[in-house]
Amino acid sequence: MAPCSPKLPTKFKIRSISLPPRSHPTTLRVEEHLNSLKSSLSSSSSPPPPPSVESLCSALSSLADLYQSLDDLLQLPLTQQALSQHYHHHHKRFDHLLDGPVRFLDILGNTRDSILSMEEGVRHLQSALRRRKLGDSTVLDAHVSAYWNLRKNARKNSTKSIILLKQIDASLETFLPPDLNAHLSAVVRVLTEASLVTGSVFYSLLAFLSSPVLKSKPNNKWALLSRLMQKGALVSENQEANINVLEKADFAINSLIVNSATQDADVAQKIQYANRRLEDLVEGIETLENGLGRLFKHLINHRVSFLNVVSL
Template sequence: MNKEIVQFVASLKQMDQKYEAFPLDLDNHLAPMVRVFREASMITSSIFQSLSSFLSTPILKPRPSRWSLVSILFHKGVLVCDNNQRKGMNELETVDIAISNMVVHNSGEDFVDAQKVQSTQRRLEVLDSSIEGIENGLEGLFRVLIHIRVSLLNILSC
């Protein structure tokens, strides 16, 4: 999946460069329409690049055996993840680590530590707000694209 996303981002960058090199001096009547298309295309590709890079970050790298995964995640019963490592993580990764911490540490116990539950719940709320922000941004983008489409159809029908 990462290779596909990298190829997709590379093709988007090539398309952006190709559109930047397009001369607008050919027809003064079409110049505003071409400019609007170019801006919509650049905004769309920018949003898709951001979204794909956000979703493409690996959560946990697969390992050949389960014991090596356990030895990486735990150091004397505590998850190895200092603040420097957390700064490079996105919300999906922090939620995944928090949930796996709760599941692994409490797999043999009947009760769950309230502090871990609250921490996981806070991270889930942050993830939820991030997803809502992405949804709101995409809704705005779709509204603008629909408005542009209507305007272009009105121009072409005249």
């Protein structure tokens, strides 16, 4: 089975920024944000642990703080003067840094759309489960099918976004502008590193959304049981550390479907379990959406500040 979290680029595991001690305090503050964020993203274990909602939200919050400090850096008269003068003579050297936030905003917007669609679908499924508990099973299958489609679409869209992130990383790797003064060199360096670490956070988020869909096939529940055993899912509820909240919801729904022909008491228990897992998923989605919303605003501000500087 494919790992649920891609391996972080080596640079995030072994390299930290070390700016000259005479750098501006605002630049050094950005450096601290970057090194702290990259340290939290690195993992000494192999393979790295699967991303959780908690770790993703922490990374999104730290990333938003990073872009706030970058905005402070771009507001410095020293930065504005140096960047504006150099951009007008060598603008192609800065195109990747200028376009990066736009491409991140596109990925972020698509990711938010997928998350919001999934939240709506999960709420519909919860409503169908409540009706199933009351004896109405006519609409459950349709909402379960819709849920699987949402999971597959989110996985598909996330895979496409990961390809775009790789393209962004590749373009930034070759961006090494020469002949910059000390301050502007430090600014370009932290801006480049910020784009790289943003890509790393997005990799983890997209890996979470592209978690394998644990859907059982008709008349093939043993194949599902084998997959769940490999994921460590067939254990007690308090020992489900090896799967994330998406996969837990998948497992709960499959358990309900596979056991739909059992006695009413068993079905009621499975419905209760599925509802708990779906509620956990909704809470996780809402938390992620809030984090993405805050980051979206800071990325917009960063893009506007950058444009204002190079337009001087």
